[in-house]
Amino acid sequence: MKRTLSLLLLSALSLAAAQKVATPIAIGIAVAQTSNASLFGQEQVIGAKLAEKFLNARGGVGGTPIKLVFQDTSGDEAGAINAFQNLISKDNVVGIVGPTLSQQAFSADPIADRAKVPVIGPSNTAKGIPQIGAYISRVSAPVTAIAPNALKQALKINPKLKKVAVLYAQNDAFSTSETGIFQQTAKDLDLNIATVQKFQTTDNDFTTQVTAVLGENVDLVIISGLANDSGNLIKQLRQLGYKGLIVGGNGLNSSSMFPICGQYCDGVIVAQAYSPTQSSAANQLFAREYKAQYKKDPPQFAAQAYTGVQVFVDALKVLDHKRKIADWDLGELRVALNKQILIGKYKTPLGELSFDKDGDIVQQAFYVAQIKMKDAKNGTFVFLK
Ligand code: PYR
Known part of the structure; x- marks a missing residue:
């Protein structure tokens, strides 16, 4: 009886371990959709969704579409931890773009790191973020x-x-x-x-x-x-x-x-860390699409979230050439995906980028803007020379 039970348990475990990657390919987006941090998070949602639409229209990952799975982190550590746990264990995402705040990343990232799930920080700029663990990188240039x-x-x-x-x-x-x-x-x-x-x-x-x-x-x-x-x-x-x-x-x-x-x-x-006038082809497309939809220049937080999703897709495409993503074991894919993210070079709306050995972004150009208000509610960032 005991033997049968342990055999059952073993096969259940190996079933879990041998879980295939679901299609469409699920990428987690854990940003602040509520709380004061949603002032950034709402821009991130827009950027991520534009990436999903744009990249799927261009064939997704070797013909397989991606699907973003959103979990609201709200503005605190508990919210981020909860969102990460859901994405990792329930939604079975291949990786996570998030969270919004560095304050949240220091609490939530270690959970993904221990589960060997790659995380790309879209807006975490504090010192020490990529050093949280081997599975943590970021596309947001540090302070x-x-x-x-x-x-x-x-x-x-x-x-x-x-x-x-x-x-x-x-x-x-x-x-x-x-x-x-x-x-x-x-x-x-x-x-x-x-x-x-x-x-x-x-x-x-x-x-x-x-x-x-x-x-x-x-x-x-x-x-x-x-x-x-x-x-x-x-x-x-x-x-x-x-x-x-x-x-x-x-x-x-x-x-x-x-x-x-x-x-x-x-x-x-x-x-x-972003300028709407950045001259890359990737940015021209992104900025044009954003402007057509929202009637204003894209903000940095949207561009960085878009970039986070794009890095996942570009890295997935390389792995898909080796073996179709749907044939990978999820755990194995997450590990290989993290490795691929770190060695890749990406042509993004932020310009060309890569990562250093810790997973910190290597980016070419930075900018400074000054706020120009038109009235009490509306204004623009005017980029300075
Ligand atoms: C951060 O939390 O890292 C920001 O840059 C907002």
């Missing part, structure tokens, strides 16, 4: 590559800048990582950091921090936070009389925050 460009551009606009104030969200992994780079770069550029103020991503009232900044008479304010908090902070800085330049981090890299700071967003400088 180390991006943030210094914004400060250099601020100095180009006003070479007399001397005294700066730094503010950051202390409960968010990306914001604390980014402020470290901003502060180091400020020192390297001989700027004097007059005050460092902390806040929470959940804060709405920034009177204390703004009063401290105004007391220092600085000519540049540098902010690292997410969209809602940073947007409100900018608004309150301006309403209480701050007139100097403002540099915002990646959390301000979405037009979704325009209605939050309204006309006060005007002039904010934000470094970018």
